[in-house]
Amino acid sequence: MADAPWIFRTYAGHSSAQASNALYRQNLAAGQTGLSIAFDLPTQCGYDPDDAIARPEVGKVGVPIASIDDMHALFEGIPLDQMNTSMTINGTAIWLLALYVGVARERGTDQRALRGTIQNDIVKEYLARGTYIFPPAPSLDLIAESYEYCVAHMPQWNPSNVCSYHLQEAGATPVQELAFALADALGVLDRVAARQRVDDAAFQQCVGRVSFFVNAGMRFVEEMCKMRAFTRMWDALCRERYGVTDPKLRQFRYGVQVNSLGLTEQQPENNAWRILIEALGVTLSKDARCRALQLPTWNEALSLPRPWDQQWSLRLQQVLAFETDLLEYGDLFTGNPVIEAKVTALVDGATAELAKIEAMGGITGAIDTGYCKKELVRSMAARMGRIERGEQIVVGVNKYVEALPSPLVGGSDGGVFHADPAAGDAARAAVAATRARRDPARAAAAVAALVDAATRGAPIMEASIACALARVTTGEWAQALRDVWGEYRAETGIAGASIGGASDDWQALRTRVLARVDATGRRPRLLVGKPGLDGHSNGAEVIAVAARDAGFEVIYAGIRVSAAAIAQTAVQEAVDLVGLSILSGSHLELASAVVDELRARGGGDIPVVIGGTVPAHDHAELLRRGVSRVFTPADYKLSDIVGALLDLCC
């Protein structure tokens, strides 16, 4: 008999709870077997849609959820006890879980029957994704508490997904992905153990509840071996470090979103093949097959996907699972000497790297010193360098560049998704209605109890559920805890990296910069920052390092900076040029805001450029609004980008 297929999911959510609910029902009707909720950035960072910093981002990269009322609307008509729900949520993970439990309680559904996962992994937020809120200590405690709570009250729920996905997107090599992810998982379990709030049997259950969220790239043989290496190492760690005797509790359980880093804006139709190949890496080997699979869409490098694009990716999974004979066999690779040698090499490399991290005091130590971040920025810089020099072939980018025009992007929508521009207004109206109809005394008391629990270091899950039921908002919940624990700024990792090597292109660029310094007496000064809430900082960091290596002085303002703060920084630092990195789809609003704020401060003469996933049809509008130049993933040659920046500096 054939094996049951993995869970088919699509990472989805946009505009509003109502619109997303309609999309989920449509996807489920199309044969999807689980839900994967994408939240918008205000929800992920703990702001209400009417907060100033949240305004341009509402409903853009996911669904806005500001209260239990939004959560009810999101799951309208979807029976929670029959659904397997994955929520990509981290800084506010325990809050979204509280809202989900709250909906179950108000519906009369037994919360013990709830199945699914919250991502709830803070390490990769610090290292790559940027939607952290609190400092490491309280953040890790929140994750540990999720384990304690779920093992006791939601036994089928995975309290966190240890994510190596974002590490690979940030440039991690397979060895780094293995080591950093495993160190991350050990950090969580060590924390649970140190808190001593569960007995030994419950602790073993906690180990068994650890699940992973992994990436799979184009080198699909190596990626398959990486999954086997994960399986082997996790089993050994659970046995040796935590003495877990039940083999079932030592299983390496993982879901996958395959790689987006390798998807290209050029000849985007080729991405369909890339996604298929990446999917093979995590499905071919039965012994290391994923439990759940989410695929990106062919047009991700262009913009956010449309429902049809997502359906196309879902069909890939269905064709693979139901038309082929893949699920009829045992493991195809066991005993193969080539595979075995590769797995062993990965295990050895990762074991050494893991030991290095342990010597720094585990994952928190390695984050605190900036080690992990530095290594990732370095790996990413090396990757970009290989592509720029043509040592790593990317079809359509640095080889086989000539192509016929793609009919896929020829439609009236340009082949990309357009978020509802009125989504923000609807979300603001919804949160206002919730605030108006709730019992204010009950809400205030719930927040006070939350603050009290957090201040005492007591568990906050029940207090959060009480907040959910009292219709406290996402922003109120997060602000209460920000006031207790403070906000965190992660290491940038850019100090140790370098990009511009000794190649002719870079030497020529440095000569140009020097010539400019000699001629004008001015060393070019560039401000790089990310306005808005999007925390994917790799692009901004790589540009900062590349410009430094060309001879620029680069003021790096980091992530989550308001447009006004970027403008004020540009003026105070008297820079020649401002570079913004925006991946959230809010480029029109954010770029306009920065240009306006610069003008208001007498800095209207400072040119502004944008880099990010900006669809072609928005370029003209950005130029009209005062942006000097737009860079997209098609601009992969860093020396050309920095050269263009230099031209703008005069």
Next chain:
Amino acid sequence: MSLQEILDGNVRAGARLMRDLDDRRPEALAVLKQLYPHTGKAYLVGITGNPGAGKSTVVDSLIAHYRQAGERVGVVCVDPTSPFSGGAILGDRIRMQRHALDPGVFIRSLATRGNLGGLSRSTFDVAHVLDAMGYTRILIETVGVGQDEVDVMKAAHTTVVVTVPGLGDDIQAIKSGLLEVADVLVVNKSDREGADRTERDLLHMLDLRAHGERKAVEIVRTIATKGLAEGSGIRELAMAIEAHRDRIWRGPDAEARQLGRTSAHLAELVRALLADRATKAMAERGGLAQLARRVADQESDPWTLAENLVASV
């Protein structure tokens, strides 16, 4: 830019003047000379210490403290220039970003541009502009230094040296030169293991160094990431700085100390100008490599060559 704009605290004008000073435009120096009579009101606090000690976070929390006290705060942060490309990444202000929109705070980043001692050559020029613009408290953060060569910090009124527990078996990372300039010592991240030992080691080193009377150096423990919250130690640090100010700058030796500060600044200016001229003189003679060739070819010995060169400047 006009003198009056700077004195009125115009941010754009002040920032442009700082840029011109950093780029060493002669016309900017002329403006600075005119500004000089309007300076001398600010209190300069230097913040130095090991790389990774959390200097920027200490500065961030001190900004919050001084703002609460109603002072206008200027900040100069210095990061190293890459000797390879001449470029630099100036990232200190990330930690201070919450003050970006406060009109009472002006943060300026500088690259060392080949200068030694953890500061850029324009640091005190920029500090003078901030002073003239009406910033009464100026915090100067050096690059992360472990070595000596921090003499230039003598030009600040109070120098704070920041270290952290766990830098190794002993505290040799704080070299004697750094200890020499410390008016206040900070053990940051003091919730980490080893804080007691670090403090003990620092005390021990202060005692060892003291020949006769021991310099009064307070040691303050901070957890700067806590901001101004109870137990962060930032208020205590500010009090230690004030105590030093009372002791020295409001005490009987104030005048002598002021002369010392001015001497340090003046000596630095003279040294830098001489170095400029020497560089220029060498360039006129074909550059250092060319001169070295003459020594190598035994046309001259290096002492005579150096003497002749300097005599010509």
